[in-house]
Amino acid sequence: MKKILLNRDFILFSIILIILIAVGFANPLFITPKSISDVLTDTSILIILALSQMIVILIRAIDLSVASNLALSGMLISLLSTVHPELPVYYFIALSCVIGTTLGVLNGISIAILKVPFIVTTLGTLSIYRGLIYFVSDGKQVYSNEFSEDFLALIHFKFLSLSFLFWLAVVVFIIIYVLLNHTRFGRNLYSLGGNPDAAKYIGVNENKYIIMAYSLSGFFAGLCGYLWVARYSVASTQIAIGFELTVISACVVGGISVMGGVGTVLGCVLGALLIGLIRNALPAVDISQFWQLAISGAIILLAIIINTKTEQRKEKTIMVEN
Amino acid sequence: MKLELKNISKNFHGVKALQNVDFQLQENSIHALLGENGAGKSTLVKILCGVYQPDSGIINLNNKQQSIPDPSASLSLGISAIHQESVMFDELSVTENVFIGNHITKSNGLVDWGLMQDKTNQLLKDLEANIEPNEKIKDLSIAQRHIVQISRSLIHDADIVIMDEPTASLSQKEINELYTIIRNLKKQDKSIIFISHKLDEVIEVCDDFTVLRDGELIKSDTIQNTNKDQLITYMAGREVNQIFPKNNVTIENEIFEVRNLFKKTQFKDINFNLRKKEILGFYGLVGSGRTEIMKSIFGITKLDEGEILFKDQKILIRKPSDAIDQGIVYLSEERQQLGMTGLMSVKDNINMAVMDRNSNFYVMNKLKEIKNSSAMQEKLNIKVSYWSQLTQSLSGGNQQKTVIAKWLSTKPEVLILDEPTKGIDVRSKSAVHEFMGELVEEGMSIMMISSELPEILGMCDRVVVMYKGLIKDILNVKEASSEQIVKLASGES
Ligand SMILES: Nc1ncnc2c1ncn2[C@@H]1O[C@H](COP(=O)(O)OP(=O)(O)OP(=O)(O)O)[C@@H](O)[C@H]1O
Ligand SMILES: [Mg+2]
Secondary structure, three states: HHHHHHHHHHHHHHHHHHHHHHHHHHHHHHOOOOHHHHHHHHHHHHHHHHHHHHHHHHHHOOOOOEEEEEEEHHHHHHHHHOOOOOOOHHHHHHHHHHHHHHHHHHHHHHHOOOOOOHHHHHHHHHHHHHHHHHHHHHOOOOOOHOOOOHHHHHHOOEEEOEEEHHHHHHHHHHHHHHHHHOOOHHHHHHHHHHHHHHHOOOOHHHHHHHHHHHHHHHEEEHHHHHHHHHHHHOEEEOOOOHHHHHHHHHHOOOOOOOOOOOOOOOHHHHHHHHHHHHHHHHHHOOOOHHHHHHOOOOOOHHHHHHHHHHOOOOOOOOOOOO | OOOOEEEEEEEEEOOOEEEEEEEEOOOOOOEEEEOOOOOOOHHHHHHHHOOOOOOOOEEEOOOOOEOOOHHHHHHHOOEEEEEEOOOOOOOEEHHHHHOOOOOOOOOOOOOOHHHHHHHHHHHHHHHHOOOOOOOHHOOOOOOHHHHHHHHHHHHOOOOOEEEEEOOOOOOOHHHHHHHHHHHHHOOOOOOOEOOOOOOOHHHHHOOOEEEEEEOEEEEEEEEEHHHHHHHHHHHOOOOOOOOOOOOOOOOOEEEEEEEEEEOOOOEEEEEEEEOOOOEEEEEOOOOHHHHHHHHHHHHHOOEEEEEEEEEEEEEEEOHHHHHHOOEEEEEOHHHHHHOOOOOOOOHHHHHHHHHHOEEEEEEEOOHHHHHHHHHHHHHHOOOOOOOOOHHHHHHHHHHHHHHHHHOOOOOOOOEEEOOOOOOOOHHHHHHHHHHHHHHHHHOOEEEEEOOOOHHHHHHHEEEEEEEEEEEEEEEEEHHOOOHHHHHHHHHOO
């Protein structure tokens, strides 16, 4: 029992519940099923990106370029859809993923083969990918009326009155869960992040794993590129700007250690949910814009502190009590 | 012939770690690979494991020439190794550490946790190890980690099992169990390469031996044709007297005492005292609570109850720096993790804890530093290839000696040593013992945890024997017999 109470994921879950209840008291409208389902929809992209960022953080790296990657992929398919509105939507989705993956592979190659440190690489591609959006779009926006109906329809699909985005996030959660916990690839990511020197001895090819992790991060950024433009029905140079920081804080709140090798998939999702909840809840209880930022920062910090405090070392029993 | 190495050479930036070494491993045999610290043993192992590539030379496996480009190639050729440095993943479970890099998968490609768990459980039972497969490695003691490493190499079902100092931190009982395992492996038609500095044991279990010195092959033969003294001479290049120097000092008044130390689930009713110029030994099975007591005396962990008296004054130690300020120093068993900074030179490591003594008004006095470190280096026979060599690229034994030198430099009043000579060669071992003798003469008092009975009997004045967190007895070494001590330590009588 004590073990469950001290479990990081459980604590995070409790914090989420407490916030939900507190906000519910202040504004009962916030905890209606409709409103909660809106929050979930709103957080889905964050969940997907946090999960893919987690893969990178597990191996002691970070992908700062995800938001730019998302925006560039989204812009490219939006531009294409204005020229070829007749193409089916899955075509655009696949293309967006391919573009995203390619951008991710470029990150991976720069880090693994060219040995440019990951911070430098992804900070660089953060600006480069963002800059390319200006280049391809001439700084113009693609507006909702320019997208084909087909392009936007999928996002409005609902099942059990929950949105497509939400269900997609659930699918991604399951995929990443299985990938990280039940495949050799996933387990080797943990070993590489936990002890890179030792991973060499057991034959984990570090470069291969770096490139794979960044490709996956790129793939999901690309996927979210489509999701983002379709959901907000607009593609501009500014979309998702700064979103990489939200994604990384979701991971950190979720207990994914930036030292590598530690973190659960469930924790990551809960971290994203907590952040999504705060962002939605604070406006709902009439807190001024300025305080919103400060409060959400404080809650994030608090979650992290509670999280690390519970990470206590268990001691071996030597003596049988007599 | 199972395995044959011909003319293997390996350089590290001009350091000749191996020069034209030949090595032959017979089918179904236990082969001892011997040599002093820095002789090149681990380098040879790493070449066989695909961690290093030889600069020249060939490897024949089952009479077929092979190259071993990476660790997975080595595994698939049926070679598996327990390395000298820990190849463990702290945050992962025991099961996973056993199977790491080699997870069992189901037909659908997913990892078969259930089966791995069962196999680990079975293996740990066979080894009579009291370890839960679900536990994280970071919660295990050093000896238990060792057992996990051993399990890992057993699970691979390799033809050739290499053990680079597997017994360094085990006590006699566990060592005997390990030998049973090794002999069983041999019965299953496997070949074993065994690296150890404990020559008595080597002679007992091994069939053949190869001695390296400074990267060169000195001698290879069957064990029957040699004896301990000859092996030492091969290794050192000259005769070495390895008698434990009895310290003939007059023991003075009590300087340090603990009363009723108690820590939940760890130890209780711990009472002992230490007199000036005394060496007090601590003997017991690995995991009997010796290290835990010292850690809490030194302030690394917290005591639940009990008092510590130093020079008849009650003292409060909340953190290690409190103890150091009092003049009490603890040389941890986990030296590589806790004791050294791998990216510093040997000199800087040795001087790290005595910076204030070697400085004038906060400016480091280089001359004093160099004097101190070279004196230590010479005394403990620390072998570096060039003066600025980073500590992390030293051989395992030389890293150990560096940390010992660092703490001995502080010249404390009470020195706590935890397995001070594990993993270091015979010659350096007697150097450490001699040094301990000198320190005591100068007025230091020492508490020494050791799992080597000869070391305890040779060096100590009294010995505290522990079993499962309790002190069984405190014996005068002169009057105690080794059987008596071993019996007490295993809970009999
Ligand atoms: N990566 C490296 N870079 C530079 N020198 C190295 C490196 N690895 C080993 N050496 C040097 O090669 C020599 C042989 O080292 P090795 O680790 O093989 O010794 P060993 O026989 O295993 O000794 P020990 O008994 O202390 O473990 C040493 O002089 C060491 O300093
Ligand atoms: Mg070695």
